[in-house]
Amino acid sequence: MTLALFDKSPFFEKALVYGVQHGIINAEKIAQIHREAPKGMVQIARYFGTEFLRPELEKARERMVNLVSLYLAQSCGGDLHQAAESLRDNSFLSRSKGGSDMLKALMVMPEHSHFAMHGSTTFNEEMIPLLAKWTQRNLHDYQTEFNRRSRIAHTVEAAIWFAEALGLDEATLREAGKDAEAVIRTGLLVFRTRKREMPDWAGFENMVRNLRKSHHKSYKIDSTQCTPSLHLPKNLPEKYHAVVDRVRLSVERDWGKILDKTLAPRPLFNPPAESTEGFLGRYFWLEDPLSEVESHAHSVSDAWDKATGGHSDDSSLLTLFLSLATSSPAKTILTPTAAKTILRKIQKSGWQPDVARDFIRTNAPHESQAEYLELWDAFVDESESTLHSDAVYAEKDALAILRRECNVK
Numbered sequence: 001m002t003l004a005l006f007d008k009s010p011f012f013e014k015a016l017v018y019g020v021q022h023g024i025i026n027a028e029k030i031a032q033i034h035r036e037a038p039k040g041m042v043q044i045a046r047y048f049g050t051e052f053l054r055p056e057l058e059k060a061r062e063r064m065v066n067l068v069s070l071y072l073a074q075s076c077g078g079d080l081h082q083a084a085e086s087l088r089d090n091s092f093l094s095r096s097k098g099g100s101d102m103l104k105a106l107m108v109m110p111e112h113s114h115f116a117m118h119g120s121t122t123f124n125e126e127m128i129p130l131l132a133k134w135t136q137r138n139l140h141d142y143q144t145e146f147n148r149r150s151r152i153a154h155t156v157e158a159a160i161w162f163a164e165a166l167g168l169d170e171a172t173l174r175e176a177g178k179d180a181e182a183v184i185r186t187g188l189l190v191f192r193t194r195k196r197e198m199p200d201w202a203g204f205e206n207m208v209r210n211l212r213k214s215h216h217k218s219y220k221i222d223s224t225q226c227t228p229s230l231h232l233p234k235n236l237p238e239k240y241h242a243v244v245d246r247v248r249l250s251v252e253r254d255w256g257k258i259l260d261k262t263l264a265p266r267p268l269f270n271p272p273a274e275s276t277e278g279f280l281g282r283y284f285w286l287e288d289p290l291s292e293v294e295s296h297a298h299s300v301s302d303a304w305d306k307a308t309g310g311h312s313d314d315s316s317l318l319t320l321f322l323s324l325a326t327s328s329p330a331k332t333i334l335t336p337t338a339a340k341t342i343l344r345k346i347q348k349s350g351w352q353p354d355v356a357r358d359f360i361r362t363n364a365p366h367e368s369q370a371e372y373l374e375l376w377d378a379f380v381d382e383s384e385s386t387l388h389s390d391a392v393y394a395e396k397d398a399l400a401i402l403r404r405e406c407n408v409k
Contacts, residue, residue, distance in 0.1 A: 011069035019084030036092040048132045063135040067099030073139045103134045109149040116177030156180045158240040162187030167197040182284040184247045204285040205265045304363045319406040321356035333407040
C-alpha cells in the first residue's frame with residue numbers, strides 16, 4: 001500500500017513549483033512575480049478597504065494568491081503543466097485579474113429563476129462586499145455555484161426563447177416578473193394546443209378548457225391512467241433541451257389536475273396565496289386587467305342569457321326570480337302544476353328572496369341591475385303575505401297573482 005501526501009498549498013504555488021522543477025519557469029520570471037505581487041496587494045487592499053493597515057495587506061495577499069489559483073485551476077482544468085505555462089507567458093497581475101473577472105462574471109449571473117428577483121447584469125459597487133467574500137472561497141465552491149447559476153441562466157434563457165417564439169418581447173417578460181419555469185410550462189401547453197402567442201388569463205383559461213375537451217376521459221387527481229405526452233418544440237435550440245425537458249416532466253406530473261373537468265381553472269391555477277391545493281405561480285399568463293374585466297363581463301352575460309333564455313320582459317324575469325328564490329328549476333314560464341308546486345314550497349318552507357337578489361347582482365347586466373332589483377322587490381312586497389297565507393281562499397288568490405305577474409301557461 002502506498003501513502004500519498006495531501007498537499008493543501010494553493011494551486012498557484014503548486015503550479016509555480018511544478019514550473020520551476022520542470023524548467024518551464026526561470027529565475028527571471030520569479031523575479032518579475034516578486035516585483036508585481038506587492039503592487040497587486042496594495043491595489044486589492046485599497047479596493048476592498050485600505051492599504052494602510054497591515055492586517056488588510058495580509059488579507060490582500062491571501063486574496064491575490066487565491067484569485068490567481070482560481071484562474072489557473074479553472075482555465076487550465078487543473079493541469080499543472082498548462083498552469084505553469086500560463087504563469088510563464090503572462091504577467092502575474094493578469095492572472096489575478098483573470099480570477100477577479102471570473103468572480104465578477106459569477107456575481108452577475110442570475111441567482112434565481114424568478115424574473116422579479118434578478119439584479120443587475122453588470123458588476124457594480126453594491127456587489128463589492130459579496131466579491132470580497134468570494135475572493136476567499138476555493139475552486140470547489142466556485143464551480144458548485146457556477147454550475148448552479150448556469151442551470152438557472154439556461155432556464156431563464158429558455159423562458160425568453162419561449163416568450164419571443166410566442167410573440168412576447170424580453171422586456172415585457174421581465175416586467176411581468178414571473179418565474180422562468182412558469183413561462184416554460186405555459187409555453188409547452190401553448191405549443192401543445194398549436195397556438196402562436198402567449199395568453200392572457202382569458203386565453204389561458206380557454207386553453208385549459210380546450211385541452212380538457214380534447215380528452216374524452218375525465219382525469220381525476222389520483223388517476224393512474226395514461227396521460228398525454230408533451231414534446232419539445234422542434235426549433236428549440238439544443239442547449240435548452242435538458243432544462244426544458246426537466247420542466248416538461250413537471251407539467252406531465254400536473255396533468256391529473258389540469259385535465260380534471262371537475263376543477264375550475266381559476267382556483268386551480270391562481271389560488272389564494274395561503275392555499276396548498278393549486279398551482280400558485282407554476283404557470284404564466286399576461287396580466288391584462290381590461291381583458292379580465294371583459295372576460296368576466298362576457299362570462300356574466302353568458303350566465304344571464306342562459307338563465308333568461310334571452311327574455312327581458314317583466315313576467316319572464318319575475319318567473320325566473322321566483323324559481324330561484326324557491327330553489328326550483330330556473331324557468332321563465334311555468335305550467336299550472338309547477339306554479340302550485342312553488343306555492344306549496346313557500347307555504348311549507350318559505351322562500352329566500354335574497355337568492356334572486358344575489359343572482360341579479362352577480363349576473364345581470366350592470367346597467368339594468370337596479371331596475372331588476374326594484375322589479376323583484378316590488379313583487380316581493382306586494383305578494384309575500386298572500387303567497388305565505390294558508391287561508392281557505394289563499395291558494396286561489398296566490399295563483400291569481402302568479403298569473404298576473406309571472407308567466408303561467
